[in-house]
Amino acid sequence: xxxxxxxxxxxxxxxxxxxxxxxxxxxxxxxxxxxxxxxxxxxxxxxxxxxxxxxxxxxxxxxxxxxxxxxxxxxxxxxxxxxxxxxxxxxxxxxxxxxxxxxxxxxxxxxxxxxxxxxxxxxxxxxxxxxxxxxxxxxxxxxxxxxxxxxxxxxxxxxxxxxxxxxxxxxxxxxxxxxxxxxxxxxxxxxxxxxxxxxxxxxxxxxxxxxxxxxxxxxxxxxxxxxxxxxxxxxxxxxxxxxxxxxxxxxxxx
Amino acid sequence: xxxxxxxxxxxxxxxxxxxxxxxxxxxxxxxxxxxxxxxxxxxxxxxxxxxxxxxxxxxxxxxxxxxxxxxxxxxxxxxxxxxxxxxxxxxxxxxxxxxxxxxxxxxxxxxxxxxxxxxxxxxxxxxxxxxxxxxxxxxxxxxxxxxxxxxxxxxxxxxxxxxxxxxxxxxxxxxxxxxxxxxxxxxxxxxxxxxxxxxxxxxxxxxxxxxxxxxxxxxxxxxxxxxxxxxxxxxxxxxxxxxxxxxxxxxxxxxxxxxxxxxxxxxxxxxxxxxxxxxxxx
Numbered sequence: 001x002x003x004x005x006x007x008x009x010x011x012x013x014x015x016x017x018x019x020x021x022x023x024x025x026x027x028x029x030x031x032x033x034x035x036x037x038x039x040x041x042x043x044x045x046x047x048x049x050x051x052x053x054x055x056x057x058x059x060x061x062x063x064x065x066x067x068x069x070x071x072x073x074x075x076x077x078x079x080x081x082x083x084x085x086x087x088x089x090x091x092x093x094x095x096x097x098x099x100x101x102x103x104x105x106x107x108x109x110x111x112x113x114x115x116x117x118x119x120x121x122x123x124x125x126x127x128x129x130x131x132x133x134x135x136x137x138x139x140x141x142x143x144x145x146x147x148x149x150x151x152x153x154x155x156x157x158x159x160x161x162x163x164x165x166x167x168x169x170x171x172x173x174x175x176x177x178x179x180x181x182x183x184x185x186x187x188x189x190x191x192x193x194x195x196x197x198x199x200x201x202x203x204x205x206x207x208x209x210x211x212x213x214x215x216x217x218x219x220x221x222x223x224x225x226x227x228x229x230x231x232x233x234x235x236x237x238x239x240x241x242x243x244x245x246x247x248x249x250x251x252x253x254x
Numbered sequence: 255x256x257x258x259x260x261x262x263x264x265x266x267x268x269x270x271x272x273x274x275x276x277x278x279x280x281x282x283x284x285x286x287x288x289x290x291x292x293x294x295x296x297x298x299x300x301x302x303x304x305x306x307x308x309x310x311x312x313x314x315x316x317x318x319x320x321x322x323x324x325x326x327x328x329x330x331x332x333x334x335x336x337x338x339x340x341x342x343x344x345x346x347x348x349x350x351x352x353x354x355x356x357x358x359x360x361x362x363x364x365x366x367x368x369x370x371x372x373x374x375x376x377x378x379x380x381x382x383x384x385x386x387x388x389x390x391x392x393x394x395x396x397x398x399x400x401x402x403x404x405x406x407x408x409x410x411x412x413x414x415x416x417x418x419x420x421x422x423x424x425x426x427x428x429x430x431x432x433x434x435x436x437x438x439x440x441x442x443x444x445x446x447x448x449x450x451x452x453x454x455x456x457x458x459x460x461x462x463x464x465x466x467x468x469x470x471x472x473x474x475x476x477x478x479x480x481x482x483x484x485x486x487x488x489x490x491x492x493x494x495x496x497x498x499x500x501x502x503x504x505x506x507x508x509x510x511x512x513x514x515x516x517x518x519x520x521x522x523x524x525x526x527x528x529x530x531x532x533x534x535x536x
Binding site for chain 1: 333334335351354355357359361363364365367368369370371380381383384385388413415433439
């Protein structure tokens with residue numbers, strides 16, 4: 001089997017095999033449908049109302065993309081400041097750790113009350129939960145910039161923004177992409193859960209929550225599957241971006 | 255033939271005047287680089303004892319000494335990248351910080367420090383793109399011509415990872431030359447290269463520097479490198495470093511690779527080795 005064929009066939013075999021085992025396990029162990037719905041039922045539910053799930057998937061995708069973009073933009077600014085000043089780094093680090101370790105599900109009700117629910121709450125939660133991870137990634141990447149190159153720029157009196165733009169930001173891109181993969185999962189979870197808590201009727205999380213409350217296992221599992229598809233699409237987009245922006249990096253060379 | 259380097263305006267590049275049959279460089283005043291009573295301590299560690307150093311316009315001076323004797327520290331202070339604990343440094347008639355601001359210094363670090371996301375041409379242009387107000391409006395040579403000169407004309411669009419160590423360091427040299435700085439500070443630029451490439455690189459550097467009359471302060475451990483490139487060699491003692499001997503290298507210019515096979519070259523390297531050993535014992 002040629003490597004290009006193998007790259008397509010192997011994941012398909014893995015996914016189909018996993019689906020068959022899942023289907024068999026539900027039948028053999030007679031698992032309750034709310035605990036685990038067989039894949040065949042999920043597929044038929046999605047096939048019954050593809051437009052409904054698609055439109056809500058788009059909404060959740062937008063929440064996630066906007067939240068992650070805001071988070072990344074703020075993280076680049078904060079990360080650049082942290083990388084350029086030891087004092088700022090040491091002052092900011094404990095705050096980031098505090099945000100990172102505090103369970104966000106515990107204070108989401110306060111955020112709903114503060115922002116009055118809806119899209120602002122969801123976007124805020126996605127951005128807020130992924131912000132520390134992004135910032136640590138950006139700082140790590142920026143600090144990894146070649147010290148000899150930093151010295152070289154200093155030898156011609158490069159301004160801080162020139163050092164940021166010409167050296168630190170490009171040097172941090174590999175680290176930003178690695179963090180983005182992790183933050184995607186975090187952001188998707190935050191978007192799904194926040195949609196279910198933010199007094200909104202749109203988005204996979206809102207539908208999933210309603211389905212849970214009204215004992216609709218098929219709908220709940222269809223939203224879970226849609227969220228998984230959304231995550232995979234997100235990872236593919238990240239990989240394509242990474243391939244085009246980091247062609248110079250060792251990770252992108254065969 | 256005699257090459258005379260006329261004193262000129264700050265930052266201007268001058269061609270040497272050819273006036274005779276013998277090949278000697280004259281050293282007009284004022285010096286391009288002057289360090290007076292410069293010392294450096296890191297906490298309780300004395301890295302450099304107070305020393306004086308003067309480099310005339312168009313002169314190539316090498317700092318030669320054992321590891322840890324403060325050669326790089328001295329070079330970094332002259333480049334304005336480190337502050338001396340005591341003493342004064344004047345670079346091209348101004349403070350090192352001012353010289354940096356006006357891009358009077360072409361710095362070549364030990365590693366090529368190429369940015370992996372920029373192509374060869376873009377890397378060679380890097381210092382022109384930074385602090386643009388101080389960049390020459392009409393550089394004496396285009397970056398592409400310089401890259402051609404060092405044999406990289408066919409690699410303009412290549413990325414650093416596609417180049418050998420020697421090729422990467424050649425890009426580093428072009429990057430320093432591209433800004434037309436009157437002073438080049440080189441911190442063991444060929445240290446990481448194999449012996450054959452290293453030899454080629456010093457010949458290339460000699461070929462690039464000689465017609466331009468650039469003032470060069472060069473740091474190395476290599477005696478043949480110091481001999482081939484320098485007008486003078488300042489031999490340094492171990493930490494706290496000081497200049498124990500200032501040796502004039504009276505080999506003819508222009509210097510060609512064949513020079514290294516001559517008796518005169520051999521005698522000079524022997525003399526430097528002896529001076530280095532004496533310095534080590536101090």
